Amino acid sequence: MEKFSEITKENKTFVYICNSDEVKEGKGFKITFEQDIDMQFAVFRIKNRLYCVSNICPHRHATKIFEGIIKGLTVTCPLHGWTYSLTTGENTNKQQGIKKLNKYEIFEENNLVFMEKPILKIPKWREDVPIETGKNPIFD
Ligand code: FES
Structure with missing residues (x-):
């Protein structure tokens, strides 16, 4: 199966993002779609369950x-230590802020990992920031 090819399951579209052995227990794995710098996601395996959230911290x-x-x-x-729940994406310390990570459905089947097809939404903060050559100095 070709990477980023789509399948339908229970009326939802999922995308094949990597092989199961690429997501190691307790270690994050980054997935980047080509469309835009906001289309990147962090996948984690914890106690052999998969979790998928946005890779972009809403703080800065x-x-x-x-790498969290x-x-x-x-x-x-x-x-800067903002901490998020992997089950809801929410900030666990409301004093830091209420911004949260987007969370996505994810599953594996026959050693292939699929995530819910993400929809690109350019965040509000980027409206004032020129993006040239697909890179943005505010990231990283
Ligand atoms: S805590 Fe993530 S950028 Fe500041």
Whole structure:
């Protein structure tokens, strides 16, 4: 099966993103779609269950969630420590803010990993930031 090919399951569209062995227990894995720099996602395997969230931290837009620190079912952004639930995407410390990570359905079948087909939405903060050559200095 070709990467990023789509399948339908229970009336939903899913995308083949990687093989099961690429997502190691307790370690984040980054998936990048070509359409846009906002189309990147972090996949985690915790106690052999998969979780998928946006790779872009809503705090300062760093593309580092896949390098985050896992504790229980949370991931902490390595930059400034905002911590998110992997089951809901919500910030676990409301004093830090209410912005959350988008969360996506994910499953594996026959050693292939599929995520819910993401829909590109350019976030509001980017409206004022020129993006040239697909790179943005605010990221990373
Ligand atoms: S960019 Fe993630 S906590 Fe600041």
